[in-house]
Amino acid sequence: MTGMFYGLGVGPGPAGLLPVASLDILRRVDHIFAPRSRVSETSVALEALRSLDFPRQRVREVEFLMDGDDRRIGQHYSALAREIAALGRQGQSVAYLTIGDAMTYSTLGYLVAALKREAPELPRRVLPGITSYATAAAMTGFALGEGKERVLILPCPDDLSTLTADIEHNDVVVLMKVGRRLNGVLDLLQNMNILEHCALAHRLGLDGEVVLPSLNVRPEAGRLGYLSVLLIRKHPPRRFS
Incomplete structure (x- = not known):
């Protein structure tokens, strides 16, 4: 069985600025990956969802990397893609959160590219967000x-x-x-x-x-x-x- 990967743009801010389709996905996926900076105590993407109801026990915070080193960035997102692909091969669905629009100056672009390399068979869907x-x-x-x-x-x-x-x-x-x-x-x-x-x-x-x-x-x-x-x-x- 093959699961599904969703890239979701959330926020900005907890004012309900989230497409209805994205909220529906958040409520039914098996895993929600929320990126968090290594210098931050919380995930800003999760902060943008704090007023919304969805199963938070499915959330896992993951470090996002943007240190200017292309080699390290590539290795980081390749490893994350392999982890997501392993869940997909078990028939599980994964949503990855990003702030604002999903593909506008977003780390999600690195992850989508890595998934294409590491797991081309994994179905992917990216939903736009609000910049x-x-x-x-x-x-x-x-x-x-x-x-x-x-x-x-x-x-x-x-x-x-x-x-x-x-x-x-x-x-x-x-x-x-x-x-x-x-x-x-x-x-x-x-x-x-x-x-x-x-x-x-x-x-x-x-x-x-x-x-x-x-x-x-x-x-x-x-x-x-x-x-x-x-x-x-x-x-x-x-x-x-």
């Missing part, structure tokens, strides 16, 4: 694209001159994975005189949530760069009379 930037745009009233505006989605570059060029060549920039670079990014936006057209969302739906529809009053960076998304607009949004 942090779509949630942030909805909460702040930030238009992600008007008319034929160019929208760029990217992880924050280390070289902020690259970000300057990205902003200059696009109308809207969605900036993810900001982390410790936030202060420098705020300096850049201030120098470009566009802070008031930008928005920031931090730890959406989680403890310590911060949602800023405008950065006209510059926030203190602190740890706001972690689990944050910046919505950057080069020009003010269009106004219709």
Whole structure:
């Protein structure tokens, strides 16, 4: 017998932002793998589900690896894929959780690729989730694209001159994975005189949530760069009379 693998995007945050199909899968699979950073006490993906009812005794937290070493990352997800494949060959189903959309800057992509190599016979289904930037745009009233505006989605570059060029060549920039670079990014936006057209969302739906529809009053960076998304607009949004 062959089981089934499901990749599920959850959250962001415990506000019920989970597709009905994903909730149905959570309630009936045999195993739920919840990734957790080695520096975190809890799985953020599980935090995003804390208000929902599903069999938590089936949850197993697993470490996720994103240390920049491609060889180590490959070995890590190959080992995890072999473990999931062994459960599948016993006829058991496995759901793997990831924050936001399942295939947008997600570690799930590494696992799906590893499953294709290690267990091509295992049926797989990936369900989309809701991105942090779509949630942030909805909460702040930030238009992600008007008319034929160019929208760029990217992880924050280390070289902020690259970000300057990205902003200059696009109308809207969605900036993810900001982390410790936030202060420098705020300096850049201030120098470009566009802070008031930008928005920031931090730890959406989680403890310590911060949602800023405008950065006209510059926030203190602190740890706001972690689990944050910046919505950057080069020009003010269009106004219709």
